[in-house]
Amino acid sequence: MASLQExxxxxxxxxxxxxxxxxxxxxxxxxxxxxxxxxxxxxxxxAQQARQEKAERDRQLNLERQKEADKKAILAQIRQLVETNRLDRSKGEEPYQFVHDKKIKKLLVEPIMADQLSRGRLAIVHVNDHYEVVAEAVARKIMERDETAIVVLHEKTQQNEPEEDDPYAGYEIPDDLMW
Structure with a gap:
């Protein structure tokens, strides 16, 4: 066949x-x-495109590793805060029940601790598959790092200040009243 030129x-x-x-x-x-x-x-x-793709994968992997390292560091800080500030529950006689992961859990605490837990002065923290009782200030520090570690922390209430139009303001509730 002849070329086009021919x-x-x-x-x-x-x-x-x-x-x-x-x-x-x-x-x-x-x-x-x-x-x-x-x-x-x-x-x-x-080759240049392959280098760029590898650099992007390495960057993503480094970000994931950094996030894991940060997570471990925060968990270590929480463990240290709990270990140094947990309250002794060895003499606990009264059961204190609370909900965690849609299950009712029970801790034996002293009656004073149960009262302070209900008033928001103490908190229950879940660390290393254990529940510990810590002060409210420590719980706030833990909450800054990881809110999921705090299981029970009630808001403080002002019970001693009566309302202005309370009809029962003049009647005191006895301390030994049991329901």
Whole structure:
């Protein structure tokens, strides 16, 4: 089959001088460009893209590792706060019940601790699969780091201040009243 150039020459649409000049121009271009230059440029582009993708994957992996390290550091801080500030429950006789993970849990605490837990002066913290009782200030510090570690922390209430229009303001509730 004849090339397009030969067909144009036979049809009289191109002349021999122009065809020769075009062939020489093509030959010069081929000789100026080294062999495999197109392949080298393409492989360099692929290698550059692979380096960029690897750098992005490494960056993502480093971020995940950093997040894990931060999480472990926060957990260690919480453990240390609980270990140094937990209250002794060894003499606990009264059961204090609370809800954690949709289950009712029970701790044996002293009656004073139960009262302070209900008033918001003490809190229950869940660390290392154990429940510990800590002071409210320590619980607030733990809450700054991880809110999920605090299981029970009631808001403080002002029970001693009667309301202005309370009809029973003049009647004191006895301390030994049992319901």
């Amino acid at each position: 067909q144009l020459l036979k049809a009289g649409l191109a002349d021999e001088k122009k065809a020769k000049a075009i062939r020489q121009e093509k030959r010069k271009k081929r000789k100026q460009q080294p062999k495999g230059a197109a392949d080298v440029n393409e492989s360099q582009a692929r």
